[in-house]
Amino acid sequence: MSVELEVFVGNNTMMDEDVYQLWLDGYAVNDAVRLRMEAGELRDCDVSTDVVLSDTMDQFRTFQMCEKLLHSPSKLANQLLFQIPPQKQAMMIERYYQFDRPFAREVLGKKLSKGMKKDLDDISSKTGILVKSCRRQFDNFKRVFKVVEELQGPLVDNVQRHFLVSDSLAKDYAAIVFFANSRFETGKRKLQYLSFQDFAFCAGQLISYWTVGAVDKMMEDIDVDLEKEFLHNLKDLKVLINNKDMLDQHKSLVCAQLRGRIKVFSEMDANFKNLSRALVNIAANLTHNKDVRDLFIDLVEKFIEPCKSDKWPVGDLRLFLTHYTSTAHMLETFRYKPIWDRYMGVIKSCVLKMYHD
């Protein structure tokens, strides 16, 4: 004796947000039922497992049917199969595209290809996120990437327009797309201490200041790539370290500004040339794709780590970077001030964001 078939269909599609979350988290029906029974939400209802099971099955089926529509969220609004109030639709979309940051951190900067799928099992066991959920999140990344990759205009807007997600979520997706496109190295052990939020912030900076769209909003170009011309011009900054006089002058200007204002003055004084060289070299090398990819590891290895080993407080680092940037304007022979500001503005905020344990 068994129930062969069991369905419940409402004219208004019925869904429970908690059950939806369980489904998104990748739980199998039985586990979801167990969790629901344990959750206590149903304690006052006095229901049997069978009833919860059938309800869970119904809802999981509904979600499965909706999944196709969620892949292109604009369809959800003008499909006819499910009668769902707009607020609920928005909730469904937002939740569907929400991701676990530990998962995103693992995937960041990797090529979103099919080959990745094998790695999903590893990520799943590492992060404790169920494989099914990993797959959904990964597929979301891929889907968004595929749609947005070729589009013109601001990246965040594109994500928002096509996937109807909230502003903050769209920004996160922009970061993921940007990292995946430029394939920044994020997996090295030395970068492990950085969180998804750190990288997302840096991505935001890069998108805002270093891409074509950053300079000219009217420019019909892709927001995903860094501006080639800018990267090329960065070579000119080498003068700051190659010209001995300029380097010395720069150092003395910075020292004059910071004397007595930072605790690590002596360390700074000793290290100035190395630090300046590191930053300028990173800039000069960005013409090579390989070096663009290594931007973050370079920043960590060549700048952040030396500072850390000298135990610079963040405040001192901020002061140093501020004056390091501004004093370059006082160098009479330095002609590349706009490029310098554009470069250092981003580097400063990225370094400060990345400067933690």
Next chain:
Amino acid sequence: MPGKLKAKIVAGRHLPVMDRASDLTDAFVEVKFGNTTFKTDVYPKSLNPQWNSGWFKFEVDDEDLQDEPLQITVLDHDTYSANDAIGKVYIDIDPLLCSEAATVISGWLPIYDTIHGIRGEINVLVKVDLFNDLNRFRQSSCGVKFFCTTSIPRCYRAVMVHGFVEELVVNEDPEYQWIDRIRTPRASNEARQRLISLMSGELQRKIGLKVLEMGGNAVVGYLQCFDLEGESGIVVRAIGTACTLEKLTNPPSNAQHTANSSPSKDIREPVFGEECPCNPLSSGPSTPLRAPAFSFSPSKSYSRQSSSSDTDISLTPKTGMGSGGSAGKEAGPLKTLLRQQTQTALEQREFPFFTLSSFPPGFLSHVGGVVSARSVKLLDRIHNPALGSSRSYKLLDWNSGTADEPETRDAWWEELRQEIKSHAKALGCHAVVGYSESTSICEEVCILSAAGTAAVLNCRFLQESCQDTLTEHRLSRQLPLFPSGSDKVEFDLGSSASLGCEDLAPPGCGFCHIPYDELNMPFPAQLSYCCCCRRAKVPDVLFTTIDLPTEATITGKGCLIQARLCRLKKKGQGEANATCISSLLPFMEYELHTQLLNKLKLRGMNALFGLRIQISVGENMLVGLASATGVYLSALPSPGGIQIAGKNPGDLSYEQHVSNMQRKINDTITKNRDIYQINPPEVVEEVIGSPIPEPRQRSRLFRSQSESSDELSELDLSHGKKDAFVLEIDDTDAVEDIHCLLTDAPTPPGFFSCNTEIMPGIHNWTSGLQMFTSVRVFRLSNANLTNQGLNKIFNELCENLLKSLYFKLRSMVPCCLCHLNFAVAVPEDELIQVAVTAVAMSFHKDQIQDSNKSGEDRTAMKVITEDQLQFPMELSAETTPAQLLSAAKNSGPSDCSTSGLARAPSVDYSSFADRCSTWIEQLRLRAHTIRRGSIKTTSSLERGSPLPDGRSRSLRSTRSFHGSSVAVVKMTPLSFIPGAKIIKYLGIINMFFIRETTSLREEGGVSGFLHTFIAEVFAMVRAHVAALGGNAVVSYSMKECVFMENPNKNQAQCLINVSGDAVIFTRETDLETSSTQLQAANPQSNEDTPA
């Protein structure tokens, strides 16, 4: 050429990818009507093609317009191979043929494929230009309106009710044609869909012709069914009630508000000029007492014009004037005289049947009880395919109509109807209301069932034009009306006063009074004086198939009562099988009936409404399910308890067991009385007269079996000469029965359920409603089951299903599941299928609390009631009239507001005024509660908003989709939408779909398959309603859900037939303003706004 059909194909969207190489589709569209086909251009390489075609014009007979659907096929163009079909859309253009319904079909409709389901949508525009046809011998019946609603539709008034119409058409089932062996499942399914669409079109046209012939212009309570008889074909049959309806030119609105809400664009039906019998009455919004015409035409030739008031005068005896106050004795001869007249008028009709289930107040004079008839037929016997059906070329391409069959089937139903008629007569009734017919087919055996409620109709409604339009009588959903001027009220009073005769019976109890002769009762019955008026006799229990009359006085609330039963039978063939089934049927009916009675008593109630007994036949079992809504009618005596008697009284332990059980039963009764707030005050007096008011049970159920051999038998379901209602537990069966009684789980707190339109005792509905369909199939794996085991399983199946519904809908609490419609089937050997369609409606708590309070006030009386229940039943004593009379004298103002009127010696004019004013007062009061309720919405929402999850609320109210292209379409099995006013009926929705799969596992198994299909059916209904310009479907029902599976082959097939009325509704002004307040207060949860 009386009609020109025009269609325009605008665009498509969300089309499936048909070309794997390009991931795109080269779509074009074929538009077909009859034998004419047009094509659009191919729109290459797009999933969202923009065809923007010109008008495709079809010049056709209106006969064809009625029969044929417009068939739109979307295809993928393929240069090298055959074009692939993407899917189809069938558009029923019937709504366009009626000037009052829709004028255009325009919108996105799902493209449906029987194998793949919905595959994208297509935007079409369809119009019809009709030319006037004056041909008297025409075959078409354009313009006749059809309504599924089983009451007079909201924005109409009935000028005249003509009576019963029926028709059936038969054809061969394409699935059983030889050609089916060589064609694809898709082709076969499509042939079937198209055929059924054609057949229902033809059926509707033929019924329409009958209606025209009777002089009517509409069919109300239209019930169309399919019998898939397998080898012997498909029968499409329909019944309905022919009426002459008139559109209310002023849509009813609050008198204080001017009729500004009246939609000016509404096409007014040509009023029947001066023939309109009650012009002064019909002007303006109807008041409850103001009554437009409502009369029966005694014969087919009876013309519309003759329903004018002069006829009424001639029919109304002069003595009726002023004799209103006379007591029953004086009215006696007059009563009979009038009844005779009514009767003769009705008897001229072949079948005085009405498919309506709710009526204007006072329409039903008396209700006799349920009458039902069943017969078992063998299908193969009549299978004699004949050639040369006149219209077969239209129906079947392969030209093999079976012209003889309609006659055979007609004869079968005729037989049953005659039987019903004679049963009704035996109950002293001249009409049958709430009438319906159904079948259950298994292989070649078919059980035909017909059931209704025998009733005597009020002569006043049959002759004079004195009827309240049904539109307004349900105050819970419509704002009450106030008479705009006192002069009109007086006029009404005059007309009512002149009626005399049976009008005297107070409206709250009149219909309960027995219609049959006390001395010559058709069955042994226990009669007593009416608890409301003390004047007439009432039965102790009343079973009916209709909705609770609005005027009925009830105590407490109602609840769903179900009797469930399974009976094993041997597998058999042919006649032996049929005989076996028909010999089982009486026992099943008896048992179902007993169960119903027991459960009714257990809940302390005394009447059943909306009774529906379904007996389904399978290969090795019969399944019976009776559903009804139990209520406590104040007019009927309080039901006695249930007593258990052991067989061997000597045994002490046994006796203890018995008394244990007795206590349990008594406890349950007490508890139920509490739950349903059944605290009738009259009981106190009754106790004085007789401690055990109604010891004996008796049934109102008349049934009979007729085998294929046409043998008639009658079964008396009453409990014979037993004085008390005693359950003897002398065998395991009885123990099971009692267990069964006690294991019915109570509904969880906050929930109520009923199978009638509205829950007796609940009024303040919110706009939150959720229609749903739930299907369960249960596999009995154990081959050697006993009847008891089977019963238990079936009982659990139904109980679990209900439990699951309560759980699902818990966020809507407090809420009531209305119109719970269970359909049982035995699709295969060991499968039982139960399908439920209902609507969950939430209501405001406040009222319940109020009534709880009043319940507390009555606790003193309840104690007495309980005491009374403790008395054993043996002490039964007849309640003598004398006792009752004295009791009546003692009784102060009873709760029945009109009982004072009934007892007053001189009633006529003043008391009518009295009654009117109380009525109006009541209206005001209720209006007040409605308004108060709407204010409370705000406060309750405010209270509710801090709750962590807003999901319960968002479910409760479907919101308008702002900025979305998809309009919200509400669906409900009820004839109304709470808090809203239906301003226009757009036509009937009658859709039939087949879905098949050969990849069952991939589609999520049987549940996934059916889930998708039901969702698709809903979507298609909604889309078609939206295309007609509507925003809701009322009286929605799923007539058929046939599910077949073959998991081994990874295949399944399902057929669904749904119907309903497409309507436009608007929120009532009061609610609108309150909802704007609400929006201001809480923008997160905006109420519906009219689309």
